[in-house]
Amino acid sequence: MSTHYEPDTMLGRVVNEFEESAIALILGLMTIITFVNVILRYGFNTGLIWGLEATSLLFAWLVLFGVSYAFKVTAHLGVDAVINLFSPAGRRIMALIAALVCVLYAALVLKGAWDYWANFANLxxxxxxxxPTGLEEMKRTSYRGWYEVVDVPFPEWLRWIEPIMNDGERYEKLPRFIPYAILPIGMALLLFRLVQATIRIARGHSAGLIVSHEAEDAIADVSHMNKGD
Structure with missing residues (x-):
């Protein structure tokens, strides 16, 4: 099955550009930080103290972006041994049921992701x-915007958020609400991609959410390479 994806709406194009640009930026930042750390360690016997935490946070962002991206290009793996026992119409119905269950799951996880992140974002x-049935009443004692990460220093160009998020107090490290923002962002993207996939299945433009027979295709490719084909 082809993994080529062409968004057909303005919203789809905007989300697609945001998603792919973010993934490219994250990969670039991880590469740069790791490369600089290696040079500093082996060339100057020093290193970026915050490098490991920064790359770990960036990798978490990459994983959560990747979940929705894989649904977009139908790259998730799955088992279709039972599905293939049914007729094409039956497979379509089962694919729709699976997609709707996934949409429900993504909606539940999005609520949990927002509730967890909001605790650090003064929301x-x-x-x-x-x-969700509404929003809780916020009290001043509920604010957690002052929570910081362990090592990553606070960028000077973000000092403008201190009066908004930390009552004007100075941040020494990056506040947690910034890296943790990927939780609601990633889950919102996941829900968006699953709704898209469900619509494609309902319209007959897609056979399902997963790549079928990818393992068999990979084995066939390796076999051809070994034979010199």
């Missing part, structure tokens, strides 16, 4: 056990 969490 209200949602009410409701499973689905």
């Amino acid at each position: 209200p969490q949602t009410t409701g056990r499973w689905f």
